[in-house]
Structure formats: C-alpha cells, structure tokens
Amino acid sequence: MRIGKVEKFIHHTILVVIAILFILPLLWMLFSSVDTTPIQSLKIPEQFTFQNYLGIIQNPAIIRSFAISLFLSFGQSFVVVIVAIIAAYPLSRYNATYEKPFMYTILFLTSLPMSAVIVPVFQMFLLLNFHDQLWAVALFMAGASLPYAIWLMKNFMDSVPVELEESAWIDGASVWQGIKKVIAPLMVPGIFTVFIFTFTGSWGNFLVPFILIQTPENMPASVTIYQFFGNYGLIDFGGLTAYSVLYSLPVVFLYFLAQRYMSKGFSFGGATKG
C-alpha cells in the first residue's frame, strides 16, 4: 500500500493513543497491587510491597477457590476438546447433506448468550439434584462452549491434507487410528487453540457458578473476589488488585503463549463457503 509519511505518522499516533486508552484502566490494578497505601485511582507506589500478594497466597480459602476454578476449567476444556475433535472429523471429511445447515446452527449456537438459558438450567439442576455438583457445572459450561469449539476444530482439520490419512488407511489403519495417529499430531496447534479458548472462557466465567453453586466453599475464583468488599463500602484495594492480577495472570499468559496459532479462530471469511 502506498502511504505518505504524514499519513503514516497519523496512523501511528492514533494507534498509540488507542493503546494508552486501553491500558490506562489496567495500570491501576498493577500499581495498586504493589502499593502499601493503595487508593482508588492510579498513582505511583510510594513504597513497594509484596504484602498484598502474600496475603492472597497465604489464604487457604482463596487457594481453594483457585483450585476449584482450575478443576472446572480443566474438566470443561478436556471434555470440549475430545468431543469437538470427534464432531469436527466428519464435518471436515464427509459430505453429509445436512452439513451446511448444521454448521449454520452451530455458528448461531456459538454466541447464544449463556444468560438466556441460565434460569431454566438452574431449575433443571434443582430437579436433577445437580446442585453444587462441580462436574455438572463443568459439563453445562462444556455444552455452552462446544459449538464454537466444533467450528474452530473443523477449520483446523480442513487444513490437514486428506492424502496423509488415506495412505494410513492403505497401510491398514482404521478411521479411529487415522484420527489418533495422523490427524491429532498434525493438529496440535489447533487443539491447543481450542483448549485455550475454552479454558479462558471458563476461567473468567462469573454468571454460571454465581447461579449454579450455592455452598460458599465450592465457589470458584470469579465469585470469591467479592470478599474484598467489606461492610459500609470499605474496599481492601490492595487485596482486590493483587487478587485480580493473580487471577488474570494464567489466562493472559496462556493467550499470549498460543497467540501465533490463533488466527484461525478469527477466520470467519470462509464461513459462507461452508
């Protein structure tokens, strides 16, 4: 593209301003978490401290809620990855007549808000006595994130050449062996992408555990964050921000680790070609 120098400068300036606006609200979190006297606005810490972080990691109740979040997110992501691989295979390899309408339905379900089904799910959990059952909560979230995972997994599988599989079949491999021995290894980036997408969504989910889990001891990290709000509107800013940083770190880290594989997750141009 031919861009003049002035125009290039304007582009860069706009982008830098946007980036600052995006990062500004977050800086408060980082700075307050290492400040001995944190307040509600951004300020450079007068005295640097790790005390806020120590307070978090030495609190067994908080560690427990992080462990529960880990369990929910890992459980959900594991189920989603396995089921999505199995479901994506025929969508990528066979030509079922109902494939196109199915993919459109999947695309639609993908972003159907969880909040629209949470009340009936709550009622269903009451009826079936699934209440407070972490595995049931994980399975519900798996169901909700499955459509996008299938969509993504199919995109990745489409780029694995069918010839490789065919030669495995000639050597006597079954379809299932073909998936396990040929496709899965070639799809490691795709599998990680689906895993990380699912994990990130689950890790940050507040609504589902907030509604479906009753016992305080079973609450994941997204809900226990409320403990920093004392009575009479007093907020422990140091604790809140240190907790927020620790709670955000795993997903931020995972995302940037896997970012270079992730462009397929945002490739919707081919959606129409089916």
Place this chain on the structure above:
Amino acid sequence: MEAARESNKRILSDNIKTAIFLTPALIILLIFFLIPMGLTILFSFTNLALTGAQAQQIEFVGFDNFVRMFNDNQLYDSILKTLIFVVSSGVIGQISLGFLIAFLMKGKNAIFRRFIGICVITAWVIPEIVAAFTWVAFLADSGTLNVIATSLGNIRPIAFLFQYPMISVVVANIWRGTAFCMLAFQTALDDISKEVEEAAYMDGASRFQNIFYITIPMVKGTIATTLMLTTLSTLGVFTLIYTMTAGGPGNATMTLPVYMYQQAFVSYQLGYGTAISLVILILGAIFGFVYTKLLKVD
C-alpha cells in the same frame, strides 16, 4: 444409472457416519443446552417460584406470564435499554473501533503491531469480573479518570456511574470486546492480496474509494459473521453491568439479562424470569436469522 446409485449410496453412508461422529457432541448439547432452551419455553407457562407456597407445586398458568409481560412497563424499558446497549456498544462501538485498529495496523512494523495488540487484547482476555471492577474504580469519584480530569481543569469530580450510567457501561463494554473484532478483521485484511489494492490505485482510485469499493467488500463475509457474534454476545452481557451498576441507578441500565436475574433470583419469580429469558432468546433468534440471511446473500 449405476453411477448415480453408487453416489446416492455414498451420500447415505456419509450421512450416517457423520451422525455417528456427532453423537457425543449432540448428547452434551442436548442435555445441557437444547433441553434447557426447551424448558425455557415450558417454564415460561408456569408459576414457578423459588420460595413460598408456589415453590411446592408448579402449576401451568397458561399465558399469565405473557399477559403480565405485556403490561410490564419495565420489560419494555429493558428491551429498549438492551437494544441501546447492543447497538451502541456492540454493533457500532466494537465493530467500528475493531475495524479501525485492524485497518490502521495493516502493513505496520511487527513489533509495533504486537505492542498495540497486547494493550487491546489484555482487556479482552482478563476475567470479566476483573474488567468490571477495574472500570468501577476507573470511573469512581476518586478514580483515575476523575483525577486526570480535575488535574486538567478546575472542575468537580463527576460520579460517572450515577450521572451517565448507560454511557459508562457502553464504554466499558466497547473497551472489553473490541479485541475480538480487531482480531477477526486483522485476519481478514491480511488475506487481501496487495496486488488487488495496487491495481485499484493504478486505475486511479482514491484512498476512500479503495476502502469502500475494494477493502470493505472483500471482508464483507467477515464483517457479517463478526457482526452476528458480537451482537449475540453483547445481548447476553450480564456480569459487566451487574457489577458496575446492578441495573441502576433506578433502572437506568436494567438490560434484559439483569432484569431476568432480578426477577428470578431476587424476587424469586423463576417462572417470570424464564419468560424474560425467552424474550432474550427470541431477540437473539431474530438477530441471528437476519444475519444468517445476510450471510447467504453474500
């Protein structure tokens, strides 16, 4: 004849094989997603309540919930608030800002792109509740924005969440969701070959002509899909609004998900809460239907 029968057989076997592979996914989707959606319709015809005499026996009350809905001014207000929120933060805000960033980033230095990307994407990757608290603090009387504003001019701090609650949640949601649109558009824009744009320049197209007649048409599919995903996910936003304003002050930010939560779990009217869920689902279906039609036209 023989060949046609062969291919028919093949299609049939493809259909069956596909169905077998899809079974585990369908079971999970059915139990944890599709049945609840069916229950949404069923329960919205009941007087289901969480506590009290009604909790003991569920009764079908016919269209009572819907009659109540038609007379519920708050519901109309919530639908309006939801539409304002979805259109301004999702359709207009996230899509256009995401497109702008992706467009400006095209062809720039990789390290520069990465730096900008990290700033925008972090807002999207962090847990929603953390994002919400960050904005509560940012917009508070003694928060960062007011500190900056008062240091620039001699003005009194503004209680953004009380004076401009809808604008506050809209801005916070744009901040939160722009990354997704940006990433989708980046992927699409990177796929456009340089030759096409160069050729347009050769033919004397101006910069804006190029954007409107070459770039945007080429990423039309992406725009449509992103529009649908953004709209539907904005429609369901609960955590951000609930944490920032809890629907208030008054009912200024009482969008449908927040109103549904309030009816179902604060007023314990599960039946009516479910009926509100149905409104969300219907709105989602309308949006989805319209966009899917648009996609097919493409």
